[in-house]
Amino acid sequence: MSSxxxxxxxxxxxxxPSAHQQPVTVTTGKHVSRRRFLGxxxxxxxxxxxxxxxxxxxxxxARSAAAPARTATGSAATGSSATHQWAMVIDLRNCNxxxxxxxxxxxxxxxxxxxxxxxVFTMQSASGEQYFMPxxxxxxxxxxxxxxxxxxxxxxxxxxxxxxxxxxxxxxxICMNACPYQARYFNWSxxxxxxxxxxxxxxxxxxxxxEGTVGKCVFCAAMLPSGRIPECASYCPMGVIYMGDLESxxxxxxxxxxxxxxxxxxxxxxxxxxxxxxxHPRVWYITGHGQTLDTDKEVx
Amino acid sequence: xxxxVESLGSAQRAWDPRILEPVEELTDAEEPPxxxxxxxxxxxRPVLFxxxxxxxxxxxxxxxxALGFAAWVVQLRTGLGSAGYSDQAFWAIYExxxxxxxxxxxxxxxxxxxxxxxxxxxxxxxxxxAEATALVTLPIGMLFIIPHLGSSWKLWELIWPPYWxxxxxxxxxxxxxxxxxxxxxxxxxxxxxxxxxxxAERLAQAASSPGRRLLYRxxxxxxGRYDGSLSQRRLLAGAIxxxxxxxxxxxxxxxxxxxxxxxxxxxxxxxxxxxxxxxxVAALYSGVALVVVVVAAARRLFHxxxxxxxxxxxxxxxxxVALGAAYLYLTFTEYLVDSYSNTTGNAAWVYQTILGRYWxxxxxxFVAGGVVPILVFMFRRTRTATGVVTAATLVLAAMWVxxxxxxxxPATEPLVRSPFGPTGALGLGWGTYHFxxxxxxxxxxxxxxxxxxxxxxxxxxxxxxxxxxxxxxxxAERATTPTATAAAGPVARLHAGNGAPVGATDHAxxxxxxxxx
Numbered sequence: 001m002s003s004x005x006x007x008x009x010x011x012x013x014x015x016x017p018s019a020h021q022q023p024v025t026v027t028t029g030k031h032v033s034r035r036r037f038l039g040x041x042x043x044x045x046x047x048x049x050x051x052x053x054x055x056x057x058x059x060x061x062a063r064s065a066a067a068p069a070r071t072a073t074g075s076a077a078t079g080s081s082a083t084h085q086w087a088m089v090i091d092l093r094n095c096n097x098x099x100x101x102x103x104x105x106x107x108x109x110x111x112x113x114x115x116x117x118x119x120v121f122t123m124q125s126a127s128g129e130q131y132f133m134p135x136x137x138x139x140x141x142x143x144x145x146x147x148x149x150x151x152x153x154x155x156x157x158x159x160x161x162x163x164x165x166x167x168x169x170x171x172x173x174i175c176m177n178a179c180p181y182q183a184r185y186f187n188w189s190x191x192x193x194x195x196x197x198x199x200x201x202x203x204x205x206x207x208x209x210x211e212g213t214v215g216k217c218v219f220c221a222a223m224l225p226s227g228r229i230p231e232c233a234s235y236c237p238m239g240v241i242y243m244g245d246l247e248s249x250x251x252x253x254x255x256x257x258x259x260x261x262x263x264x265x266x267x268x269x270x271x272x273x274x275x276x277x278x279x280h281p282r283v284w285y286i287t288g289h290g291q292t293l294d295t296d297k298e299v300x
Numbered sequence: 301x302x303x304x305v306e307s308l309g310s311a312q313r314a315w316d317p318r319i320l321e322p323v324e325e326l327t328d329a330e331e332p333p334x335x336x337x338x339x340x341x342x343x344x345r346p347v348l349f350x351x352x353x354x355x356x357x358x359x360x361x362x363x364x365x366a367l368g369f370a371a372w373v374v375q376l377r378t379g380l381g382s383a384g385y386s387d388q389a390f391w392a393i394y395e396x397x398x399x400x401x402x403x404x405x406x407x408x409x410x411x412x413x414x415x416x417x418x419x420x421x422x423x424x425x426x427x428x429x430a431e432a433t434a435l436v437t438l439p440i441g442m443l444f445i446i447p448h449l450g451s452s453w454k455l456w457e458l459i460w461p462p463y464w465x466x467x468x469x470x471x472x473x474x475x476x477x478x479x480x481x482x483x484x485x486x487x488x489x490x491x492x493x494x495x496x497x498x499x500a501e502r503l504a505q506a507a508s509s510p511g512r513r514l515l516y517r518x519x520x521x522x523x524g525r526y527d528g529s530l531s532q533r534r535l536l537a538g539a540i541x542x543x544x545x546x547x548x549x550x551x552x553x554x555x556x557x558x559x560x561x562x563x564x565x566x567x568x569x570x571x572x573x574x575x576x577x578x579x580x581v582a583a584l585y586s587g588v589a590l591v592v593v594v595v596a597a598a599r600r601l602f603h604x605x606x607x608x609x610x611x612x613x614x615x616x617x618x619x620x621v622a623l624g625a626a627y628l629y630l631t632f633t634e635y636l637v638d639s640y641s642n643t644t645g646n647a648a649w650v651y652q653t654i655l656g657r658y659w660x661x662x663x664x665x666f667v668a669g670g671v672v673p674i675l676v677f678m679f680r681r682t683r684t685a686t687g688v689v690t691a692a693t694l695v696l697a698a699m700w701v702x703x704x705x706x707x708x709x710p711a712t713e714p715l716v717r718s719p720f721g722p723t724g725a726l727g728l729g730w731g732t733y734h735f736x737x738x739x740x741x742x743x744x745x746x747x748x749x750x751x752x753x754x755x756x757x758x759x760x761x762x763x764x765x766x767x768x769x770x771x772x773x774x775x776a777e778r779a780t781t782p783t784a785t786a787a788a789g790p791v792a793r794l795h796a797g798n799g800a801p802v803g804a805t806d807h808a809x810x811x812x813x814x815x816x817x
Contacts, residue, residue, distance in 0.1 A: 038545060114387065121728065123718040135716060144566065150470040151454075151463040170457055171380070171450020172470050176390045177565045182715050182728065186390060186450060188381030211379055212450035277566055 082158035085246035086219055086282065087261065089270065090134055091253075093288035094238040097122065097132035101232035101241060105217070108231040110194040110208050115185040117217040118232045134241065136232065137162060137183045137217035138273060138281035145175035145184065153213075155203075160246075160282055161221050163203035169213035176214060180277045184216045219243070229254065246282075336770050338606070343495070343764035344502045346602045347515070353601075354755065361752035368745020371738045372447060380450050383739040388731020391711045393739045394448040396703035399558055399579065400586065401441030401746065402477060403699070405484065407587025408434020409551040411616065412487070413544040422615060424772050425607040427491065428765045429598050430591045435488045436753040437590070438481050440746050447742050469560040476557040480550050487547050489522070490540045494533070494767035496523035515760070555580040562707070568645030569638075569653075569710030578630050585623040586699035592616045592692035594754060596685065602763055610685045617688035621677045624695065628670040631702075644717060653709045657730065661701045669698025708733050 099120045106115065118136040125131055143162045146154040153168040154175055164175075176184045191209035199205045204221035220230035224243075228234070233241040234254040244251030244261040251261040264270075270284035375382050385392060411430035415423035446452045457463045458474055465471060500519040503512055526532055556576035563575040572578070592613060599608040639650040653662050673691040676682045714728035 038542070041546075119716075119728075121716055121718075147465070147467040148469060148564070149465055150468040150474070151457045151460075152465040168454075168457065168463065169451065170454040171452075172448070173390045173450065174468070174470055174561060174565075176387070177562075177567055177570065177711070180566050180715055182387075185387050186385070187379070188385055188387075189379035210451075212452075214450075 082160075083247060084159045084224070086139065086160050086224060087244045087246050087251070088136060088139070088219065088233075088283045089242040089244055089251055089261070089264065089286065090136075090283065091240050091242070091268075091286045092131060092133060093286060095120070095132040095134060095240045096238055098237070100235050100237060101134055104231040104235035108220070109206065109215075110192040111185075111215075112189075112192060115187075115209075115215065117183075117185065117215070119183075133285070134232070135181060135183065135273070136283060137219070138181050138279065138283045139219060141280035141282065142278060144178040144180065144277070144279060148174045148178045150174070157221075159224075161204075161219055162216075163218055163221065164206070164214055164216060165203050166201070166206055166210040166213040166215065169210070171212045171214070173214065180274050180279065181281075184214050186214050187211045335773055339764060339769050339773075340498060340502065340766055342604060342607060343762035343766045344499055346758045346763050347499065347760065348502070348506050350759070351601065354759070357755060358752065361748045361755075364748035365745045365752065368742045368748075371741035371745070375447060375738050375742070376452070382736060383447065383742075384734040384736040386731060386733075388714070388728070389708065389712045389733035392708050392733040393704065393735065393743060394444050396700065396707045397743055397746065398441055398444040398448060399582075399707070400700045400703045401437055401444060402554065402558065403441075403579070403583035403703075404587045404590040404696070405434045405438035405441060406551050406555065406580075406583040407589070407591040408432075408484065408487075409547050410584055410588060410619070411591050413547045413551075416540070416544045417548075421772055421775075422612060424769045425604070425764055426591070426595055426612060426616070427768065428495075428761070428763055429595050431484075431488045431491070432754060432757045432761075433591055433594050433750075434484050434587075436757060437750055438477075438484050440749050440753075442477055442481065444746065447739075469557070469564050472557045473561055476550075476554045480547075480554045483543065483547050483550050487543050490536065490543055491765055491768060492761060493523055493526050493536060494528065495762045495765060496520075497526045497528065498766050499762050551583075552580050555583045562710075567710050567715070568643070568713060569649040569706075572634060572638075574630060574634050578627075578634065581623060581627045581630060582699060582702070585620065585627050586696060588616060588620040588623060589692040589695035589699070590750075592620060592688060593696065596689045596692075597751075598754075598758065598763060602758065604763070607764060607769075613685050613688045614683055617673075617677060617683075617691065620692060620695065621673050624670065624673050628666075628674075631666075631670070645713065645715070649709055649713050652713070652730065653705060658705055658709050661705050665698045665702040665705060667698075668694040669702060 097120055101118050102116050102120055105111070105118050106113065109117065111117065118134050121133045121135060123131050123133050139160055139162050141156075141160065143154070143156060146156060146162065149169075150172060151168055151170055153165045153170070154162065155165070156162045171186070173186060176182075176186065187209050190211050194208035197205070197207050199222060201207065201210070204218060206215055206218060209215050220228070220232075223230065229243040229252055230241075233243045233252075236254045239253040239255035239257055242251040242253045242257075242259065242261075242264075246261065249261045250258060251264060252258050265284055265286075268286040270286050272281045272284055274281075383393070408430045411423060412427045412434075416427070446455065449455060458471070496519045500516055500523060503516040503519060506512060526536075556579065559575035559579035562570040563572055565571060595608060595616065596613055599605060635650050635654060638646045641647070652658055673695055676687045676691040712731035712733060714730060716728050
């Protein structure tokens with residue numbers, strides 16, 4: 001059988017076009033070419049990308065525009081209608097590194113020993129002198145931990161507290177990655193058992209901790225409305241930790257000293273930790289050992 | 301014996317369009333021609349005949365899987381700490397595994413989609429294996445999110461829109477990987493349609509058993525109403541081309557987005573603008589290495605030596621080595637730039653990675669994943685099938701270690717440091733990640749799941765893309781026949797055998813031509 005004959009045989013089975021024939025198009029509905037489809041898809045993706053990037057930039061610039069007003073130390077111009085704007089001042093001149101703040105916090109919140117929500121770091125100043133630096137959660141005004149959580153478990157309250165909904169937290173730990181202060185602690189195993197609590201477990205009262213979720217310092221948020229200062233502040237025998245309110249411009253420590261917050265900060269040239277990260281912490285440090293705390297401001 | 305050798309030779313010539321010798325056996329043969337018959341029987345052989353080693357292999361791999369499952373139960377009961385994690389090693393092995401396993405699925409995209417788009421004809425016998433590898437490894441990689449999560453029982457929250465936080469890179473990951481999984485499934489399925497129709501005929505001819513009848517019904521169901529008519533073939537070819545184009549940006553986006561989870565933080569070692577490219581190239585590199593290993597194994601185990609030759613492995617190997625060189629270069633630029641900045645965080649991280657506590661895994665990557673593959677390909681003597689497979693195996697191991705080197709050092713780096721005094725001596729020290737039997741078992745189990753699922757896939761679907769190979773065989777033959785009858789002669793005959801002589805890559809300019817011929 002020659003190939004020509006065979007061709008004759010087969011033609012009735014299917015129409016065989018020649019190589020030069022027009023491509024067959026399927027005539028169901030409007031014909032969309034591959035090129036046009038890909039073009040439309042690409043422009044859609046491009047628009048979405050431009051939109052999301054500019055959205056991020058706009059929200060960033062809006063926040064940084066608002067930030068100077070809110071960070072003006074002590075002035076009541078915090079840009080919020082809340083009654084309080086919580087802040088903390090840590091006077092490093094008096095800290096002797098006894099870590100009573102840490103143990104008080106762990107006892108109060110039923111934490112494991114390595115869950116140092118307020119961690120006292122041993123540091124060294126330029127002159128070689130050792131000093132101690134307690135580090136609670138910085139309660140950033142622009143907290144890097146909040147936007148990265150996939151399930152919105154982190155949030156910032158009107159009163160400036162950054163809290164975790166542990167019932168919501170799935171444990172991706174991306175907030176631990178985001179925090180430049182290493183202030184977040186994971187519950188790697190079963191939490192310390194706690195007796196029945198007066199309030200249900202909630203972000204402001206994270207007791208007991210929840211296994212497989214992230215916990216962190218909450219400035220003892222549940223105590224603040226009743227006028228009590230956090231456990232770390234009230235247990236510090238040296239009066240290092242002041243709990244303050246930017247709205248009423250008052251700060252109080254555990255040994256009964258009250259100060260005018262704005263005056264206290266300016267007179268003692270208070271600095272904040274890692275200001276280059278743009279987090280605008282609500283925790284101020286009063287240095288006295290020539291330390292810089294990674295800020296751009298050298299302190300004599 | 302001699303006739304077997306002869307038909308084997310003609311088969312090779314027939315589907316390799318670069319060989320332009322006239323194939324006389326074919327023109328006189330009755331339908332379907334021996335070359336096509338050979339492709340079909342080889343493709344369906346793993347489906348129709350169970351190899352002796354099949355159940356033992358499945359048993360061993362399943363046992364490993366069961367061990368991993370037990371380890372996961374232990375981890376659920378005792379917490380993530382049992383996998384060696386701590387606050388100063390908050391991301392480690394599972395995150396590296398997630399990146400590695402999703403990364404190797406990229407091999408399917410490159411071998412199948414890129415080689416398809418560039419109309420590379422030698423890809424033909426490899427595409428099904430590559431696509432199956434992608435299809436199998438991607439869900440396994442995605443599964444690593446389960447041990448990774450501290451509260452994996454709350455996984456449902458990730459697909460619960462009211463909880464979504466669209467600014468979270470992890471959610472972007474979730475969307476990107478899910479979309480890519482869908483695309484990978486479609487990309488596996490579309491070229492399979494014609495083969496399922498062909499395979500169903502084979503199954504109908506073969507001795508009947510309940511399992512086989514079920515498989516036959518599944519084939520018929522999945523093949524839809526495919527009967528090999530010209531319009532169907534054109535439509536299918538167009539769809540495959542479209543998906544092949546779409547799968548590539550999708551795969552690029554998946555790996556970029558995976559890297560965003562690391563790079564969108566302020567942590568030294570994670571905050572790297574190079575990361576998206578770095579991750580994409582790493583994924584391509586390890587993905588092609590896995591395809592090399594799987595292709596070599598399938599060639600040996602399912603006796604595909606007549607179709608997959610040394611040159612296929614070597615060509616894949618060249619792609620792998622080119623990507624490896626690119627990756628080595630990216631690694632160099634990353635560490636160079638970071639060490640130059642000499643900021644506390646970056647300098648400490650680079651030092652600890654290259655010369656400090658992580659020097660061993662880093663240099664293992666450098667030698668096994670960077671230098672050795674290049675050396676293997678530099679010399680003709682080592683550029684053998686064995687050499688290529690050895691290099692690819694080394695690359696797979698090295699790239700897993702490299703992912704550990706990417707993930708662990710920055711996660712263990714102290715961020716609160718003394719501004720003065722010796723680095724790391726004061727403030728917080730470096731954290732340490734400890735491998736535990738739990739994390740290792742889960743990792744091994746997931747790795748064992750790859751061959752297990754591949755074996756199952758190859759027992760269920762034709763291992764060779766029959767329609768595609770037949771089409772290329774037709775194209776090759778057309779190139780050898782006189783122009784007057786070139787278009788219709790072999791096509792008509794092929795069509796009688798349900799072949800698909802429509803260009804799988806392009807239907808606009810050269811209906812069933814190919815770029816190489």
